[in-house]
Amino acid sequence: MANNIRILHRYTPRISGIFQSREYARPTSFPDFFQNPIFRKEDQAKLIETSELSKIAALPVKPPAVYETSSVYHDPLVNKVINHVMEMGKKQLARSLVEKAFENIKRSQIERYHLATTPEAKAKIELDPKKILHKAIENSKPLLQLQPIKRGGITYQVPGPITEKRSLFLAIKWLLEATNEKERTVHFPKQFAWELMDAANNTGKVVKRKQDLHRMCEANRAYAHYRWQ
Structure with missing residues (x-):
């Protein structure tokens, strides 16, 4: 007892x-x-x-x-990107990777700034990594999407408008997918910095993917009436 x-x-x-x-x-x-x-x-x-x-x-x-x-x-957008980068709940690691990517962007932009010869060229170079992130995501956001709709046993890819939330999600997803398609010798922060700078300049794989989606929507515009049937 x-x-x-x-x-x-x-x-x-x-x-x-x-x-x-x-x-x-x-x-x-x-x-x-x-x-x-x-x-x-x-x-x-x-x-x-x-x-x-x-x-x-x-x-x-x-x-x-x-x-x-x-x-x-x-910055809510930076926090959203960190949440997308995070895997298995390791948010501190995801935040450090994004911060290292910002550091790489800052170094690259400062190097370009000092190599510029005219004040006009220096004024066009953005040195804030957060502004580059915002611009990259804005350039990567699609305006249309393809939705599969089945009519008469045939599935058509029907173009239509996309919501702002879905557009933002696709832009961040495409940027991370393009970053993960890197070579083994290139680390995530460096490749992510390159993808962000390319997208901010309206170039790169992500912008091309958005433009290809818009072309497919334009090619399938004959099926747009299926959205209301």
Whole structure:
């Protein structure tokens, strides 16, 4: 009996800690009427200008995630790219790879800047890696997509508009796929930096892939009416 009491006392703190962590755990899902937190100062300023703040002031708000911050260094697009690069939950490794790619872009652009001979040529060289990332993704986003639709036992590739969310996803996916098609001697940060700089200059494999998709949509425009049938 005494031994059982000692064993019970030994494991009581662990059991109480488990129940305490479950009691105060943050819920993972919320009802549909809960609003996403607006933590960016720019978004808050837009709400104040458009008088939309008074409409959502009384609505319940979800708690912000760990990565959601109002810091001037926080970039939602960079965080999205890091999440796409991440594999098996290794976010710290993914963040370091993206940061090394930014470092390679910075070195390459500074080298080009110092090799430029005229002030006009230097002014055209972008030195901020984040702006290059934004421009690369913007140049890689497709405007149309092909959707398979079956009519009379035949599957047609029907062109149609694409949503902004899907377009952004395809742009990031294509950039990473082009990066992974590298040689074994080339590391991921260096190849990713090259793909971003090529896409920012509206060249490279990803931009060609987008243009090929647009050509296929143009060639299949005769099937566009199947979208409404």
